[in-house]
Structures are given as C-alpha cells and as structure tokens.
Amino acid sequence: MAQLLKGETGEWEIVIGLEVHAQVSSEAKLFSSAATKFGAEPNSQVSLVDAAMPGMLPVINKECVRQAIKTGLGINAKINLFSVFDRKNYFYPDLPQGYQISQFKQPIVGEGFLEIEVSDGAKKIGIERLHLEQDAGKSIHDQHPSRSFIDLNRSGVALMEIVSKPDIRSGEEAGAYLKKLRSIVRYLGTCDGNMQEGSLRCDVNVSVRKPGEELGTRCEIKNVNSIRFVQQAIEYEARRQIEIIEDGHLINQETRLFDPNRGETRSMRSKEEAHDYRYFPDPDLLPLKFDDALVQAIASDMPELPDAKRTRFIEEYELSEADATLLVEERETAEFYEEMAAGRDKKLSANWLGTELFGALNKEGLSLAESPITAESLGRLIELISDGTISGRIAKDVFVDMFESGEDALDIVERKGLTQISDAGAILELVESVISDNASKVAEFRNGKDKLFGFFVGQVMKKSQGKANPKLVNNLLKDKLG
C-alpha cells in the first residue's frame, strides 16, 4: 500500500521507479552464438564477437527478439515494429567493445502496465518501455592483491531492461511489482527470474515529496539483488532523503550502491561524474524491423498469465482470493494444482497442496519440481479422503509415508490396513466397550460435564487405531451417552 513516512515536518510520500534487467532465456547471446549457461568455467563461453576481436560484427539473435516481444505482450505493452540498436560508449575492462549495444531512442517495446495486489487492494503500475541490450562481462577483484580478472562469459548475453513509471509508492508495492514481473516472465519462459544468479537485477529510483507536491530529486540505487533488499534500500534511502531535506539541505542527484551487510546506501557517483555515453545508432546493425504477423503469431501462442489464471481459479474452482493468489504465483504450482485437482475436491486439493505439501517441501528445502509426491499421486490421496476410505487424520500419516517413500496412497492404506471403519456394528462395539471401561467419566458426563464428550471420541478412535469413521463415532456416542 501507499505508505507515508512521518518526518519532523509532517508526512512524506515516497516515489519509486524500478529498472529491471531481466536476462533473456535463450541458448545463445544477443549478437553471437556463444552459450549462456550459468556457472560455466570463466571465459569458456566467449565468442570472437563477445571478446570484441578486431573486425568482428554483431548479428541479431532472432530468438531474443521473439522473447522480448513475448514479454512486451505479457506486460500489456505496445510492440514497436521498428526499433533501433544504439551504441552506449564507455570504457571498462569487462566491456570489450568499449560500448554496449543497447536501444536508446527507439526501443522494441513501448508503454505497458502491470497490476499488483497489495494490502489495500489492487493497483496498476505503468511501464515506460522495454528494450534489448547486451550484458557486460564480470570483473573479479578478490583473486589477487594488485590485479583484476575478467570473466567474459556474461559479455553479450541478452538482457531486457524493463523500466517502470514512477508509480510505486512503498517498499511493499515495489516488492509486489517485482514479484508480479518475475511471475510473468517465468510464466512466459522469457527469463528464469533467478535473482541470486543475477538473471533478474534491479536498479531502484527513489525520491520523496510532501503529498501533492512536485516530484523531488531522485537517487538511483544500483544492482539491488533481492526483493527484500529492494524494500530495505527504499526504506533506508527514503529516510535518508527526508532527513537531508528536513535539515534544510538539497538532495544531490546521484547513483548510489546498496550495502546489504549494513542495510544502507552509499554514494557511488554524482551527476557531475556521470558518463557521457555518446549514444548513436550502431552502424553494424540495420534497424530491427518485423511485421505484425510475427507479433500475432507470438500473441496466439501465449500461455495463460497469472492474473487470468487467478480469476479463473476463483470463478471456476470457487477458491478464495488468498488461495488463488498463492497457487498462481508460480506457473509450476498452478500446473501442479490443476493436475492434482482435476476431477477432485478443489478446495481440499488447494489446502493439501498449500499446507501439507509445501510445508513438507520447505522443511526439506526442496522445490516443487523435486517433490517426491507427484500431482497425480497427491490427487489420489484427496480422492481417498473425499470418498471416506480414510479420514483426514489418517491421511496425514499416509502423506508422511508417501513423502518418504514416494509410494502410492492406496498402496500404503491397504498395506497398513488403514481403511476407515464405517461399519456401524463394529463401531458400536467399540463405543460400548469404552462406555463400560469408563463408568465414572460417563457418570460425570451425564451430570453435565459436556466437554468430556471429546474424551470419549478420542478413546473410541484410539481403540480403532484411528480408523473409525469420526462421524459415525460421534453419532453413536451421542446415542449411547444421551
């Protein structure tokens, strides 16, 4: 929700814009055929082009273009059929060409938006643009006391820079925006969204103002690499700026770095030290042109995105908003759920997936893809509960077995003889035996100590080793005690 910070002079509004660098999921780099796999030996995925050897030329990777278009459609944005690659010139050892090929004035994707859900409801966040550009290599400074090393594996990898409008008003909204964006690119398969490996990186623009006033001077915080850090950086930076302004000083427009160890931002370079990038159209590349048919073909092949899926889950499966939101955040979860719940109790399925399976996976530090229980197998467990073969209580034990062994629910139930006892005669015997064994408690109950009822239920269930149908136990106990 929009959050106002209290300062000495009153309340302040935080204005936030995010620039997200999302690594395009593609086999090859943006302008070369070198591989893009994460974690390879340093400098093992470097073509002559990526190392900027003399005379080398870039050739656009069409797959990256398709991925950018797909992402653009996923964020409800205008796709530009004509766009231009520019050179952004600056010197750095991990930038072999001495320029980054990027898109400056004419990006491949124009304005769009995302919807986020925050504690005070839904909100639309505008997107300014998405453009394609090359990543730089990596400088490694901690291997030698006086030398730096360069790893060019990342040099030339395709990035989508996605720039939001300054529509975000709190760390919570920033987090929700990033989660939604990450969810969308993962659904689309255009970026794996992995912030730890750096395939999703975030620069945060923060300014503060009194509500209703003009925008304040902003600071850009570079390379904040987790959603939690983004929220921390915003919080810290907003407080820092408010303090400066309230002390009667002005904010310097500058680039800052977030230090996750100390939870603070530090000045990196001021506006005066900013580079003059001398952008100009890259003469090695023709303007990027494609026709609407390509866009239509990609549009017709789009998966159902999280917002649409969430609405469908609520309407079709009568799930709560909270359940639906949780289930659609990851495409894999939604797919798992739909497979497990097909033809089965939807609400019960959602509960078992959300509570039991995710609980067990989290405890073991496993992802859904690594789950020892398949969607179909968990679905069969739901069936056994729904048709009364086992009680919910027994089902939890069966689940533990399934999680350990990967065995099918029904096999476990049969092998261990856990089938629920629904034979009234058999249960009546147990009820009568409990009543006769506990004469004094029966007397107390009949004298008005109602809460002892649970005790009798427990005793019967115990005698049945948990297998008695709880409903029948209840009914028969009421009859016999009443």
Added chain:
Amino acid sequence: MSSILDLDLASARSALQKKEVSAVELTETYLSVMSSNDHLNCYITSTPEKALDMASKSDHRINSGDALPLDGIPIAIKDLFCTDGVLTTAGSHILNGFIPTYESSVTENLWENGAVMLGKCNMDEFAMGSANTTSYFGAVENPWRSDDRQKSPLVPGGSSGGSASAVASRLALAATGTDTGGSIRQPGSFCGIVGLKPTYGRCSRWGTIAFASSLDQAGPLTRTVRDAAIMLKAMAGHDPKDSTSANLQVPDFESALTNDVRGLRIGVPREYLLDGMPSEIEKLLETGIEMLRTAGATIVDVSMPHTKFALPTYYIIAPAEASSNLARYDGVRYGLRIEGDNLDDMYEKTRSVGFGAEVKRRILIGTYVLSAGYYDAYYLKAQRVRSLIKQDFDLVFDNVDVLLTPTAPSDAFAIGENDDDPIKMYLNDIFTVPASLAGVPAISVPVGLSKNKLPLGLQIIGKMFDEELVLRVGGALEGMAGFKSRPAGGA
C-alpha cells in the same frame, strides 16, 4: 623474368591454365622482386612460405584439372584484413603482435578461389589518410617519379597505398584494398592502376578491421578493369556474419565487359568542377567525355546540389564511427599494453603510445561530435545531409546510367608535402567521398598523365549494385585511353 611480371591477372590466369608457367614459378618471381624493392615499403609482412605452399597446391589442382578461378594468382592483402595465423596490424602500433585466429570473409573467399597470398600491405593507420604517411610502419613510396621532382619520392595515395604501390610496381598481380572515402580509388589514380570500390554491402566486412562501419567497403586494386572484375567476383558475396552484407547473387562481372557504351547516358555533375582545380584535371575530364561521346554515349550535364557538403559530412560521420570502433583497443585483451599505476593510467598510456597523430585527431573529432549537447548540431545534422547526398544520386540516376568525374583533384604529391595541413590532405577525397556516403559503386581508371608525367584517373560512379555497368564503362574508357605508361620504379 620481366615477361612474367608483365602478365596482367587475366593473362597470368590463362598462362597458368595452359601450364605455360607454374604457380610456384610465378609466385617465386613475385617473392623475388618483393625482396629487392623493400625501399618502396609496400609490405608490412611478407609470407613467402605460405605463398609457396598455396602456389604448390594451386599447381596440384591445375595439373589434376581441378583449377579454381584464381588458382596460382599471387596477390597482396591490405593489412586491414585479418588473416589467420599472420600478423595483422591495421598500420598501427596498438595492434602490436596481434595474430588473428580467424580469416576475414573477403580473404577467405579469395583463398577458396585459389589465390596465393604474398603478404600484408602497408596502409595508413586504421585506413585514416590519403597519402599512406600515417602508418606506424613508415610511409609507402609510389613507384612513379615526377618529372620536376625527380629525387623526391611521391606518395602512393591512401589509405590503401601499399596495395596500390605494390600493384603498380609489379610486386603483386593484384591487391585487396578498402575504401571508406576514397581509399581505393585515390591511390589507384595516383599509381596509374584500376581501383574499384564496390557497392556498400557487396563484400562482407566480417574480419576486416573497422574504420567507419557505415562506409567501409573492400575492393580490388588491379592493373586492368578486367582484373578488377575477376577479383571482385572472387571477393564478393553475401555473408550472414555481416548484417549489412547484401543478400544478392554475385554476377559474372567479367562477362559485363563488352566495351559497348552506345546509347548510354553518362552524367557529368557540374559540382565536380572546382574553382582553383588544376586545369589538367579539367582537361583530363574533357578527354574522358570526348572518348565516351565518340564511342556512342550521350554526355549529360547534371547537377548534384549537395556535393559541396559531402566532405564536411564525411569528416563528421567517419570520425564519429571511428571513435567508437577504436574503443576496443584498450590494452586489456590483445595488442599493445603499457602498464600504468591504475586502470585509467593504463588506458591513457596504451592509447597515447599505440595510436598515431591522425588517428588521435579523428578519435577526438568523433568523440566531440557525439558528445551530449553537440550530437544534434553535428552528427545528427551530418546524417540528414548524408540522406540529401544519397537523394542527389537517386535523382540523377533517374536521368543517367553512370556518372563521370575526376578521381582526385591532383596528381601524386611528395611524401611529407601535406602532412602539416590536415584540411588540404582531406581535400584529396573531395571527388570520392560522395559515392562513399551514398554507398554506390565507383571505379577509378587511369586515363592520362599530368604535366609532371604522373598518372591521373577518372572515376565512373554507378547505381547501387550496378558494378557491371561501372566495369563496362570503365573498361571502354580504359580501352580508349590506352594508358600504357609505366612507373620508373618497381620491378
């Protein structure tokens, strides 16, 4: 021996195929005159072992009846083309010791056609110059000697000066060059040989060290127009590794050489007649006009109003692109590195020592015109003017088939003569730059001698990808001019 050297490429090709001479014999002859003419400084690197190895393979193919189109033809390569396993310098110290692990597409095409590499030719540093005096490896001499300056060595023109001098002095049968604003045609004119700049996109730029990417184009320097046609056929072709390479079939240029210009409309742009231009240049143009008219062409007076803006436009766009293209020479990965106290110090020292004065001048100009606050006034405006210059060509080619102009505003000058006056040096390109900016093909053909008894060329400019007509008219002009003079120097 001299009779072998007198064979032009086409004649040598036929002598080789008739086995009147072997490829090894021909190659040995060239290698021998190369080593006795070191003073011309045409070559930075000669590759005799490679040449003999290639020649003997050519002989083998010729003898087994599998001869390739250029089998056994010894040629020289401008040192801007990367050659696998052979030192490649771009005429610069900054590439100190750089040996590519890859072969440029143009040279690869030549080797696949059986050509034999004699070595790598000297050139202006990064192809920046019009006199071949900016090379780290020293100036190249023109084999021609002026009547009135007998003792003073002359420039061969630039930037493909080593290539032009090598071909003119019989130190190669043909050579590759590159032309960004006139770097094939102007040295062709100065050295009395043929220089062809093909249409932008005709030859791949992959593996050729970039000067100004939107202008650079490889082409041949040869003794005859037919030789140029043969060389271009082998060099050209679509290359998926170069996004600006044209996806077109390569015609058989040689078959276009009919010498028939009857009915052709040949435009002479009046803007190419400059005030203060030597009268002998104007006279040469008149001679060309007369020859073509006599041969049955119609001469048309045309106007290309934006011509006068071409040179200033070129000297904004080319340095702008160069300033960015040359950023990769930073001492980090290859070539020269001068260690410094820190990163910036290493950059400064490496680039200060590695680049020569002319390259530095153009990097500074280019950096300036792209800077925030100046971009619109210089670079953007230059791009707009470039569109108008292109439009001049589009319009004029609605009316005429080719254009006839002088190649250069003077004959060859003495080494050192214009070195302290960059503007005067840049004026050398005044007739060649417009075609470069428009991307259209153009050839320089030797037509006559100046009063100093130095060669002078005329330029034929054609429509995009119409090298066939450019070569046809060039061939006709060559035939009528009958230029037979030979330089005093060389083999």
